[in-house]
Amino acid sequence: MNNTPSPFELWVLDVNDFFWSKLLIVLLIGVGLYFTFRSKFLQVRLIPEMLRVLMEGRSSKKGITPFQAFCISMAARVGTGNITGIAIAIHLGGPGSIFWMWILAIISSVSAFIESTLAQIYKIKDGDGFRGGPAYYMEKGLKKRWLGILFAILITLSFALIFNAVQSNTITLAFEQAFDTNRFVVGIIMVVCFAFIIFGGIKRIAKMSEYIVVILAVLYIAIAVLVVVMNITQLPGVISLIVKNAFGFEQVAGGTLGAIVMNGIKRGLFSNEAGMGSAPNAAATAVTSHPAKQGLIQAFGVLTDTLIICSSTAFIVLFSNVYKTTNLSGIELTQASLNTHIGSWASALLAIMIFLFAFSTLIGNYYYGETNIEFLNGGKVWLSVYRVAVLIMILFGSVAKISLVWNLADLFMGLMVVVNLLSILFLSKIAFAALKDYMRQRKQGKDPVFYRDSIPGLDGIEGWEDSPSKRNLEKHNA
Template identity: 45%
Template sequence: MLEMLNDFLSGKLLIALIVGLGSYFTLRSRFVQFRHFGHMFSVFKESIRGQGGQLSSFQALMLSLAGRVGAGNIAGVGVAVTLGGPGAVFWMWVTALVGMSSSFFECSLAQAYKRADGDGLYRGGPAYYIQHGLKLRWMAMTFAVLLLVTYGFAFNGLQSFTVTHSLQNAFDIPVQYSGLALAVLLGLVFVGGIKRIASVSDLLVPVKTLAYIGVTMYVIVSQIDLVPDMLTTIVKSAFGLEPAFAGLLGSAIVMGVKRGVFANEAGLGSAPNVAAVAAVRHPVAQGVVQAFSVFLDTFVICTCTALLILLSGFYTPGFEGDGIILTQNSLAAVVGEWGRVFISVALSLFVFTCILYNYYLGENALQFLFGRGRAALLTYRGLVLALIFWGSMQNLGTVFAFADITMTLLALVNLAAVFMLFKVGLRLMRDYDRQRAAGVKHPVFDPKDFEDLDLDPLAWPKNPQPATENERVELIHGAHQR
C-alpha cells in the first residue's frame, strides 16, 4: 500500500505539481528566471555582508545550498541514471528550469511575510506566509507538521544511512562508529543555534562544492571529445529516441522529476525557511538569489555527477546497484582508486551540511507549532541525534518511501499556497522591476506601498533607509525619473 501510494503521489502528482505550476509561474511572470539571470550574479556579489549582526543574503544562500547540495547530487543522480537512463538527466534540467520560478516566488513571499524572532534574527517560510497571507492557521500547521516529519526526522535518518555506508565501502569503517561520530559532531553545532549553523555552512559549502566541481570537471575535460555525443544521447534518450534506452522513457521522466526535486527542492517549501532569515533591502532580492541556487544545484553540480557517470565507461544499460557505488566506481574507473575515497569524503561533507539544514527546518517548524519552549527544543535535538545514530545502522527503504510521500504533500500544500498568493508575488516582482527600470541598482522595499498585507513592522519598518549614501542618492534619482 505504501509503495502504491508513493507511486501515485511522487510518480504522478508531483510531476504535475512541479512542472505544471512551475510552467504557470514562468509564463505569468514573463520568464522571470531568464529576465533576471544576469542580475542574479550582481545580487549574489552584493549580498556577502549582513546588517547589524543579522544573517546576510549570502549566508542564507549558503544555508539553502547546504540542503540542496547533498546526497541527492551524488546518490540521487546515480539512482536517476540507473533507473531512468541518461534521459533522466534532461528531465532533471526541465524540473530545475521551471522550478527556478517557483523558488523565486516562494522565497520572495517568505521574505515579505517574515517575522522578527526577538533575538535580532528573523523566522519565516510557508507556514508563516500561509498564516499571515492566507489567514489559514490549520493549513499552516499542516505544513509545519509535514516539514518537521520530513526534514527534521525522515531525511536525517536517510542522510546518515547514506554517508555511513559510503564510508564503510571506502574505508571499511563500521557504521555504528561513523554514525556515533556524526551524531557527536552535529550535536556540537546544534547547540550554537542558527548562527553557528550558518557559520559552519558558510565555511563548508563553498569548499565542498568547489572541490567536487573541480574533480568532476577534470574527468569531463579529460574526455571532452566525448561530451557532445553524450549530451546528444541525454536529449535523445529523454524522448525515447535512443535505441539502447527506448524502454526507459517513462522511468526517465519519473526519475528525472523525482530526483531533480529531491536535489534542488524547488517548490517544496523548504528553502523559503532559510531564505526568510536574511536581512535584505527587498524581498525579491532573496528570491533572485534562491533561483540562482536552483541553477547551481542542478545545472552545474547534478550535471557534473551525470557526466562523470556517463563518461566513465563503468555505467552500462541495465546496470544494477545503488547510486553511491555507481558514482564511486565511475570516478575510480577514470582517476584510480582514490576516486572512490574522494566521493566518500565529498559525500560526508555534503551530508553533514545537509543534516544541519534539515535540522534547522525542523526547528523552524517546531517553533511555529509550539513557540520558543526550551524543553521542546532540547527534546527535538535529542530525537534528531538519536535518529541519526539509529539511521546509520538501518535499511531505510520504508522510511525513504514514507519521506517521498510527505515530501509530495509538502509540495502540494506549499504550491497551493504560492498559487493563492501569486498576485502578491507578482506585486513584489513588479515593484522590484519598476525600481530597476528607473535606474535603481538595489531596490528598497517600502511597506507603505503594501499596507494591505499583514507584514511585521519589526522586520519591515515604515521608513526604510538604504544602507549607503550612494544608494540614497540612487533611490531619490530613481524616484524623480518615475
C-alpha cells in the same frame, strides 16, 4: 537478508506511485510554467541581476546575510541528492532522466523565487534576527493557521528526521565501501559533531554552512571539470545520449518513458527542492532591503544546484560504462564511476566529500525543523526534545535499510509539495507585485527598498517598516 518489502513499505510505494506518476508531475510542471510565463521568463532574463544581488549580500552587521541564507538553503540542496540521488535516477530511469531533471530545474526556479519572496515578505522578528517560511505565509497571507501547522509538522518530520536519516545512511555506506568502517561507529561520530553545531545557535549554523558549501561545491565541480576534460571527446555523445534517451522511440515503445520522466523529476526535486517549501525557511532569515532580492538568490540556487552540480555527477557516471555493466546504484555507482576516471583512491576521496556534503545538508535540514518548531510555539523543552530526536534519527539512519528511508523521504516530500505549491499559487500575485516594485526601483537606478505599504492592501506584515511618507503622515495626523 530478507529483501521482501513489508506491507508498510508496499503501501508507501503505492502512495508514491500515485503522487509521482500523476499528481506531482502535473503540479510541478503546470505551476512552474504558469509562473514562468507570468514572470516573463525570470529565470533567464534576470540571471545577471541574480549574480549582482548574490555578491552584494556578502556582509551585514545586523544578522544573517543574504549570502549566508543562500548557503543555509544550499547546504540542504547540495548533499546526497547531487551525488547519490543522480546516480539512482540514472540507474532506475537511464540517462534520459537527467534531461527531465534539467527541465524541472529551469521551470521550477521561478517557483523558488515566488516561495522565497513570500517568506521574506511575511517573516517575523525573533531573538536571533528573523524567521519565517511557508508556515508563516500560510498563516499570515492565506489566513489559515491550521494549514501552517500542517506544513510545519510535515517539514519537521521530513527534513529534520527522515531526510537526515537518508543523509547519515549515505555517509555510512560511503565509508563502509571506501574504508570498511563500522557504520554504527561512524554514526556515533556524526552525532557528537552535529550536537556541537545545533546547540550553538543559528549564527553558528550559518557560518558553518557558508564555509562548508562554498569549499565543497568548488572542489566537487573542479573534479567534474577534470573528468570532463579527460573525456572531452565523449561530451557531445553523452549529451546526445541524454536527449535521445529522454525522447527516444525505444523508451516510448518499451513503456519506460514514464519511469524516465518520473525519476528525473523525483530526484531533481529531492536535490534542488524548488517549490517544496524548504528553502524559504532559510530565505526568511536574511537581512535584506527587498524581498525580491532573496527570491532572486534562491532561484539562482536552484539553477546552480541542478545545472552545474547535479550535471557534474551525471557526467562522471555517464562518461564511464559502470552504469551499464553493473547493478550498482547510489553512492556506490558514483564511487565506482569516479574510480574509472581518476584511480581507485577516488572512492576514498568521494567518501570524505560525501561526509562533508551530507553533513552540511544535516545542518540545513535541522534548521528547517527548528524554525517550524518555533512556529508551533514549542518552548525550550520541545526544542530540546526535537534536538534529541534529530540525533537519534541520524544514528538510526546510519545503520538502517536504505530503501525504506528513501521511499519515506519521497512520500513526505510529495505531501510538502502539494501543500506548498497550492499555497504559493494563491499568494503568487503578492510576490509578482513585489517583483514589479523591485524592477521599478532598479530602472530608476535605485537600490530597491521594500516597505510594509509598498504593496497596496497588504496586511499581516511584521518584519518590515512603514515607508517614510506613511510615517510622516501618521506623525502629522497625531
